[in-house]
Amino acid sequence: MTIGSMIGDIVESLFKKPVTQQYPFERKEAPERFRGRVHYEPGGCTGCQLCVKDCPAYALELITIDKAAKRFVMRYHMDRCVYCGQCVISCRFSSLRMAHDEWELAATSRSPFVIDYGLPEDLATLHGTEAEPEPDACRNV
Ligand code: SF4
Ligand code: SF4
Incomplete structure (x- = not known):
């Protein structure tokens, strides 16, 4: 590379808009197929239990509340998840999905990274509390 062409690049870059994004003030929409947080x-x-067996990161635990009634709570260890999507592929009953728009998952403590998904009454049975409807039928433990 000659000095002349370098000077050309420098002058050109002085008048170009930076390609960097001013995150978090600017956010681009994540692609539709982006693999974000797992939901159950x-x-x-x-x-x-196929999803549990196939998860390479041991990020899923299925807790049985009542086997005959098919009542379960899925414990999701988000801090272990490698967002590979294998659990979603393994589930033949479409009980798992990945939210493309949930990717800003940082936190300052560990508790938000362990999430229990299930019906409010099953979460209440598991946690020994009164049943109360919760958004997205999940609860951090
Ligand atoms: S996305 Fe991958 S690592 Fe995360 S829970 Fe599913 S199988 Fe496990
Ligand atoms: S039905 Fe789907 S979510 Fe439920 S244990 Fe089997 S693979 Fe996992």
Whole structure:
């Protein structure tokens, strides 16, 4: 590279808009297929445990509340998850999905990284509390 062409690049870059994004003040929409936080819908879950067995990071635990009634709580260790999407592929009952718009997951303590998903009454049974409806049927433990 000659000095002349370098000077050309320097002058050009002085008048170019920076390509860097001013995060967190500017946010781009994540792509539709971006693999963010895992969610669990208890409705169709059969308790087959395939997702738990196939997770390479040991990030999922299925807690049985009542096997006959197919009532389960899924404990998701978000801090272990490597966002590979294998659990979603393994589940044949569409009980798991990854939220493309939930990717800003940093926290200053560990507690938000362990999430229990389930019906409010099953979460209450597990935690020994009164059943109360919670947003997204989940609770951090
Ligand atoms: S996305 Fe991958 S690492 Fe995360 S819970 Fe699913 S299988 Fe495990
Ligand atoms: S693979 Fe699907 S149906 Fe089987 S335990 Fe996991 S979430 Fe439930």
